[in-house]
Amino acid sequence: IETGLTADCTMLEIGENREFLMTRPAFGGNLMATIICPDHRPQMSTVRPGVMTRLSKDENRDGKITDFKVNFDHSKMKVKVLNIIKEAKAKVDITEAKILVSGGRGVGAQGGFDNLELLANELGGVAAASRALVDAGIVSHDRQVGQTGKTVRPDVYFAFGISGAIQHLAGMEESEYIIAINKDKAAPIFGVADLGLVTDLGKTATYLVEEIRKIKAEK
Ligand SMILES: Cc1cc2nc3c(=O)[nH]c(=O)nc-3n(C[C@H](O)[C@H](O)[C@H](O)COP(=O)(O)OP(=O)(O)OC[C@H]3O[C@@H](n4cnc5c(N)ncnc54)[C@H](O)[C@@H]3O)c2cc1C
Structure with a gap:
């Protein structure tokens, strides 16, 4: 300090x-x-990345790019990059998504999270998770929202079965519109939610997928 x-x-x-x-x-x-x-x-x-909102593009502004040559003395470097091995699986960038459908421990097992991925696809969004699902090995760390995950600001953030621990809120409370689905009406997530549904998350996700499909079929 x-x-x-x-x-x-x-x-x-x-x-x-x-x-x-x-x-x-x-x-x-x-x-x-x-x-x-x-x-x-x-x-x-x-x-942390994602904390600041991006300025919108201003065509009237221009900048100057200056090339700065750095002369590294490789003999003085203690760390050497021997090889770069890229991860085979494509990573998902949840910080770019406009709609995030996020699941927590309440989702239960893999099947529950697959259901949320289905909903995310129908909405044109991306599925994310709390640390509980990452620790359980159901979701990869690149989808974790929160203090030790990513900071996100989507237009819409769905929190399915997420209690709203301070470490999770730190990563998503600046989202534009937060919809929380939790069977416990005292869950802290409702404190930051714009819309709260006190109900079972599985039924809600299935209902939403069916209704969106119906609307799409009518078009
Ligand atoms: C240093 C540190 C860093 C951390 N970093 C992160 C981080 O980056 N991100 C993060 O998320 N956490 C982080 N945590 C963990 C955090 O403290 C919480 O443990 C975690 O967020 C809890 O995840 P959860 O809300 O999914 O689970 P829980 O707190 O267990 O909540 C599950 C919720 O699901 C609801 N539920 C259960 N079944 C249903 C159902 N059928 N229908 C509807 N609702 C249901 C319950 O009512 C409950 O509210 C960190 C902790 C520490 C100490």
């Missing part, structure tokens, strides 16, 4: 005295702390 540097923020705002308000996980990720450095300048902060 003495250096005025805070890394890996999940939120960055400007305070009253033009100080950074740098929010990041603290105490092993069990709470979010907003750090202020009133006495040290310059203030610096790094933010």
Whole structure:
């Protein structure tokens, strides 16, 4: 803190005295702390990808590209890249999706998540997950939303069977419109949801898929 540097923020705002308000996980990720450095300048902060909204394209602006030649002395380098092996499976970029259909522990097993993928496909979106499903080996880590996953801001975020732990909320609460489906009406996810359905998630996902297919067939 003495250096005025805070890394890996999940939120960055400007305070009253033009100080950074740098929010990041603290105490092993069990709470979010907003750090202020009133006495040290310059203030610096790094933010996680997806935290800032992208500016829309402005054709009137131009920039200058300057090539900067860096002369590396390879004999002084302690780390050498021996080989680059690409992962065979194509990774999914959940940060680019406009619609995310996310599932949590409540989804249960692989079949439950497959159902959500079906819904995501019908909606033209992408399926994502809480860490619970990643830890269970049902979903790959590139689809994990949250503090140790990705920060996302889709237009619509469906949370199926996700309780709304602070580490999950840190990655999705800035979504434009949040729809939570949970059988527990006291689940914290409802605190950030724009629309909440207190019901069984399996029935809801199946119902939505059927209704969307009907509407598409009528067109
Ligand atoms: C350092 C640290 C980093 C972490 N990073 C992340 C992270 O990046 N992302 C993340 O997600 N978590 C992260 N976690 C884990 C986090 O604390 C929670 O444990 C996790 O988010 C819980 O996942 P969940 O909501 O899917 O499961 P649970 O908390 O178990 O919630 C399951 C929900 O499903 C509901 N449910 C069950 N059955 C049904 C049904 N049939 N119909 C409807 N609802 C149903 C239940 O009511 C419940 O609310 C982190 C934890 C730590 C300590």
